[in-house]
Amino acid sequence: MLASELKDTTVAGDRIDQLVAGHRPGHGLARAFYLDPEIYERDLERVFRRHWHCVAHESAIPNANDFEVFRMASEQVIVTRTASGEIHAMLNVCRHRGAEVCTKDKGNARAFVCPYHAWTYGNDGALKAARLMPKDFKREDHGLKKLNVRVVEGLIFISFAAEPLDFSEVERLLRATCGQYGWGSAKIAHRQSYAIDANWKLAVENYVECYHCGPAHPEYSETHALEQPLHLIEELNARMEARTCALGIEVASGNHWQNSTGGKETIHAFRYALYDGVQTGSKDGQALSTLMGRFTDFDGGVTSIHLGGTTFLVCYPDHGMIYRFIPKTAETSEMELIWLVDGKAEEGRDYDLEKLTWLWKVTTDEDKAIIEHTSRGVRSHYFVPGPIAPMEQNELRYINWYLDEISRPA
Template structure:
C-alpha cells in the first residue's frame, strides 16, 4: 500500500530546518499529498463519529476521507461495520445519502443489492455460476472506544494501547460513551490539511485571532503564567473524585506499532466553568462530574482526530483531507444522552463558542495557505507557544520519510 518517497521528498526532508515551519511543497504539491494519503492518513485510526448516530439496526452514515467513502452501518444483527462505498460490480458509488435507515443498499447503476452486513443479496441477471458470496462489500477495520467510532484503511492496523489508555482517562470520566450528538457542522477550508492541524495544535494565534475563546481559556496565555491556576484545577478535580489523565503518547508508529494519542488539561479563568460566551454552564453535567471543576481537557488520536471535553459538553474535531489544498473541518457537539434540546440546553448557546472559533480558524488557515503559495514564502521559526505544532511537524517528517 505504501509507495516509496520521491527524490524530491527525500531532499525536502534532508533540507528541513529544525524548529521551522515546513517548506512550500509540503503544503501545495499534489504528489506529496498523494503519498501522505497512502502513508499518513489511510493507515492510521481516524475518528468517524459517535456511536449515538447509529442507535437502531439499519441506521447508517457515510464518511468521506480524500477520495474514499465509507458506509458506517448497524446491521440487522446489531453489529456496526465500516463498509467501503464501492459496488463490487463495476465500482459505482453505492450509497448517495449522508445518513438514514435502510434494510439494504441498492446500487443506482445496475441494482446490485447488498444487506446491511455488506453481503451481496441480489445481482440481477447474472449467470447461475456467479458466486454472490465472493462479491460482498469490502470492509475496513472499525473499533468503538468510549462511544467514539474509529476506522482504519490499513490491512494490519496500528495497535490501540495508547489510545485506550488516553480514552480511559479522558472520554470515560466525561461520560462520552453515554453521550449523544447535539449538533454537527462542517467548515470547508481552502488549505492543506496540515495547516488546519497545526493551527489546532497551538494557541500562539489565540489572543489575536480568538478573542472569544481567549476570554475564558488560560491556554491562550503563555504557559508560565498558568502554573498556579492549572494546579488549582487539578486540586478541584481530585476533590470531586474525577480522575482525568494527562499523557503524551505521541509515539512514532514505525517504532512502536501503536497509534499516537495524548491528553492535556487546562484551566478556565476565574469564575468560568464551561466553553460558552459568558463562561457559564450550557448543558447538564456529564460522566463522573457532580460539579464543575473549572477546566477543559484536550486529547488527540492519530494525525487528524482531535477532541475537547468540558464537564457539561464535548467536541469532536475531525480534519478531513480532500485534495492538496482543500480540507473539511467537521465539528460535532456532544451532550448527555438524556439532555433535551430547548429544555436542558439551548443549541445556539451550546454551539456559540466553537462556531465562531471555527469560522475564525477557517479564515486564518486560508490566509496561511495563500501566503505559503507565494514565490517569496520562506519557512519561519516556531514560537515557544507553538510547541504542539512543532511536535506535530517533527512527527510528520519522521513518519512521511
C-alpha cells in the same frame, strides 16, 4: 504499472525525500508541503491510510439499520448499524464495476442496491444477490470492502489499513478521559462543517498551537488560559486538579505521541485550566448544559486529546467537542465540528443550542479566516518558513511527527 509510470513515481519519491531531508529543524514546513499534488498523494498513502480516524459519535446512527456516508479525499465510507446493533464500515464501491452502491448521504436501510446492475448488499457489507451471474459465482467472495472499526466511549474509529495500528493504548486512555466525562452515553447536539481553502496540514497546525489565541481569538481567550505564560498556566492547573480531586474524579493525562514505527497508534491527552470562576467553554463562562459522566460539579478544567493526526477531542464537564480534519484536494480541506451533550439532555430545557455552539462557532470562523490567509500567503514563490515559537511546541511536535510518517514507506 508501466515502466514510464514507475520511473515517474521513483523520481517523485526521490524529490519528496530530498525535501524532507532538507527540512530546517525548528522551522515550519516548506511551501511544497502545502501545494504539491505528489506530496498530497503521499499524505493520503502514509498518514490517512495508515492511521485511525474518528468519523462520528455512534449517536449519529442511533437506530437499527441506520447508516451514514463519510467522505475523505476520494474515498466514501458507509458506516452502518445492523439490526443486531453492530457497527460496520465499508467502502461505497460496488465489487462489480465500481459504482456507488449507496446514493444517499444517510438514512435507514437493511440493504444497498447498486443502481448500475442491481447487485444487492446487506448493511453488513455481505453480497446478497448478483443477478444473472453464473452458477459457480461465489457471493461470499464479493462483499463490499470492509474497513477496521473500533467503537470506544461512543466514538466510531475507522482504519483503511489492511493491518491497522495497535489501538489498545488509545482505547485505555480514551476510557480514562472521555469515559470520565460520560461520552459513552452522550448524544450529538449539533454538527457543522467548514470548507477550507487550504491544505489539511495548515488547518491542523493552526489547531494544535495557541500562540495565535491571544491576537486571533479574543472570545476564546476570555475564558481559556492557554495563551498565558507557562508558569501562570501551571498555577491555574494546580488549582483545577485540586477541584477535580475534591469531586472524587481522576481524569487521566498521557503522552503517547509517537510515530508508527512500533505499530501503535499515537495519542496525547492533557488537561488545562479555565480562568478561576469559569465553569465551561461559553460566552460568559457559565454552564451550558447538564453535567456529564462522573461530574457532579464543575472543576474549571478542560481535557484535550490529540489522536492519530486528524482527530482532536475537547471535554468539558457539561459538553464535548469532536474536531475532524478531512483532506479534499492538495489545496482544500474540511473541518467538521461535533457538539456532544448528555444523552438525556433536551434542547430547550437543558441547553440552548445557540449558546452551546457559540464559542466554537466564533472560534472556528476566525480559524477558517486565519488558515485561508496563511494558505494564500504560502502560495507565494517567495515564502520561506520561519522559526517555531516556544508556545508552538505542539505544532513543532506535529511537524516532526508528520515528516517521520511520510518518510516511512507504506
